[in-house]
Amino acid sequence: MISVQEAIDIVLNQTTVSTPETVSVLEAGSYILAEDVYSDIAMPPFDKSTMDGYALRAEDVANAPAILEVVGVIPAGSFPVFEIRAGQAAKIMTGAPIPSGANAVQIVEKTEALENGKVRVLAQIAPRKNISPQSEILRVNEKVLPRGTYITPAVIGVLAAVGKDRVEICRRPRVAILVTGDELVEIDQKPQAGQIRNSNGYALYHQVRGCGALPEPLGIAPDQRNILSAGIEKGLKCDVLLISGGVSKGDLDFVEEVFAQLEVTAFFDAVNIKPGKPTVFGKKADALVFGLPGNPVSASTIFEVLVKPALRKMMGFAQYQNLRLTATAANDFDSKTRRENYTPAWTFIKDDKLYTELLSSRGSSDILAFAWSNSFAVIPGERQQIQRGDAVKVVLRDEFWVTNK
Numbered sequence: 359m360i361s362v363q364e365a366i367d368i369v370l371n372q373t374t375v376s377t378p379e380t381v382s383v384l385e386a387g388s389y390i391l392a393e394d395v396y397s398d399i400a401m402p403p404f405d406k407s408t409m410d411g412y413a414l415r416a417e418d419v420a421n422a423p424a425i426l427e428v429v430g431v432i433p434a435g436s437f438p439v440f441e442i443r444a445g446q447a448a449k450i451m452t453g454a455p456i457p458s459g460a461n462a463v464q465i466v467e468k469t470e471a472l473e474n475g476k477v478r479v480l481a482q483i484a485p486r487k488n489i490s491p492q493s494e495i496l497r498v499n500e501k502v503l504p505r506g507t508y509i510t511p512a513v514i515g516v517l518a519a520v521g522k523d524r525v526e527i528c529r530r531p532r533v534a535i536l537v538t539g540d541e542l543v544e545i546d547q548k549p550q551a552g553q554i555r556n557s558n559g560y561a562l563y564h565q566v567r568g569c570g571a572l573p574e575p576l577g578i579a580p581d582q583r584n585i586l587s588a589g590i591e592k593g594l595k596c597d598v599l600l601i602s603g604g605v606s607k608g609d610l611d612f613v614e615e616v617f618a619q620l621e622v623t624a625f626f627d628a629v630n631i632k633p634g635k636p637t638v639f640g641k642k643a644d645a646l647v648f649g650l651p652g653n654p655v656s657a658s659t660i661f662e663v664l665v666k667p668a669l670r671k672m673m674g675f676a677q678y679q680n681l682r683l684t685a686t687a688a689n690d691f692d693s694k695t696r697r698e699n700y701t702p703a704w705t706f707i708k709d710d711k712l713y714t715e716l717l718s719s720r721g722s723s724d725i726l727a728f729a730w731s732n733s734f735a736v737i738p739g740e741r742q743q744i745q746r747g748d749a750v751k752v753v754l755r756d757e758f759w760v761t762n763k
């Protein structure tokens with residue numbers, strides 16, 4: 359049986375960065391840029407006023423107050439064709455081009471408009487003041503964003519400013535989700551004797567989407583080799599196939615057998631982790647295949663630990679893993695396993711310090727304990743007891759960032 363770290367390394371080794379795809383800039387947020395982006399314009403495109411006021415020659419107001427002749431008005435969006443000569447000024451708005459001859463803008467608050475087409479400038483001003491020179495922010499043909507950039511709202515603003523309405527991002531992997539088990543019924547049905555609802559298909563769907571990848575649900579396959587095989591073959595057309603259930607040692611756990619028939623190369627089928635030990639990982643051509651245990655907490659935990667890093671690598675991220683930090687245990691906890699324990703935890707910030715409450719759970723089917731958690735506390739196999747005040751490793755899921763105020 360391999361360690362959790364060995365499993366992560368194997369998965370990431372088998373994962374390659376996706377080819378680029380072109381999307382609208384409106385769809386590009388939170389993905390990784392797959393091309394270098396150059397500017398087709400200078401910014402600002404001309405010497406620009408950063409204030410409402412009067413464009414003038416600084417030397418004319420060196421002994422302010424001074425009276426100047428107003429020879430024009432320049433709103434933003436217009437382009438002045440006249441020149442400012444000695445003793446002249448033009449009224450100018452923020453964002454408007456500086457007329458030739460002027461070398462400063464005095465703000466309107468430091469002027470008084472006079473009736474006869476003149477203005478009294480009340481204070482002197484240094485040359486270049488309140489003017490943003492052409493190309494100050496960026497030059498024509500300048501590389502403004504390198505490939506590999508994470509696309510934040512601010513980056514979207516840059517893309518929009520340089521006219522990139524379509525951008526190349528690392529392709530979003532298509533992730534097929536196949537759930538298996540004779541006991542499963544869809545969620546709009548009332549389970550009859552011996553049946554349960556398919557909750558994994560829905561939880562996994564949103565985990566995939568939360569990573570920015572594209573989930574493709576394939577429905578429920580019963581525990582029959584031929585139907586399972588057909589479902590898996592269909593799923594192998596996607597970049598990643600997630601199967602839930604059928605990977606344990608029960609009489610009807612056929613997933614590994616069908617993998618072998620379909621010539622899926624299996625890299626491991628047991629990981630020293632709790633929950634999620636019977637996880638299977640394989641590959642056929644370029645498609646990655648994860649056989650996740652059917653217990654809901656196991657499936658979701660293995661998604662966070664093994665599947666999400668692979669999806670993030672495919673999408674070009676430099677950081678694959680959830681953030682791992684050290685927190686102080688807020689309670690005593692008994693690990694009850696010799697495997698590396700990823701136990702549901704509520705991690706929180708108090709007085710600028712990180713604490714974690716290790717949640718009591720009835721095990722890998724306790725979907726409520728898991729739903730109340732925002733992180734995992736990771737307890738090494740050799741450690742059994744956690745005492746309040748102990749340092750504990752925590753893995754922060756996305757939930758942590760929105761549940762901590």
Ligand code: AMP
Nearest residue numbers: 537556557558559603604606651652653
């Ligand atoms: P298995 O891995 O197939 O042995 O399933 C382990 C446990 O998880 C069993 O109690 C199943 O009923 C349960 N289970 C399997 N698939 C799902 C599913 N899609 N949604 C909820 N529970 C499931």
Ligand code: MG
Nearest residue numbers: 539603604652
């Ligand atoms: Mg089953």
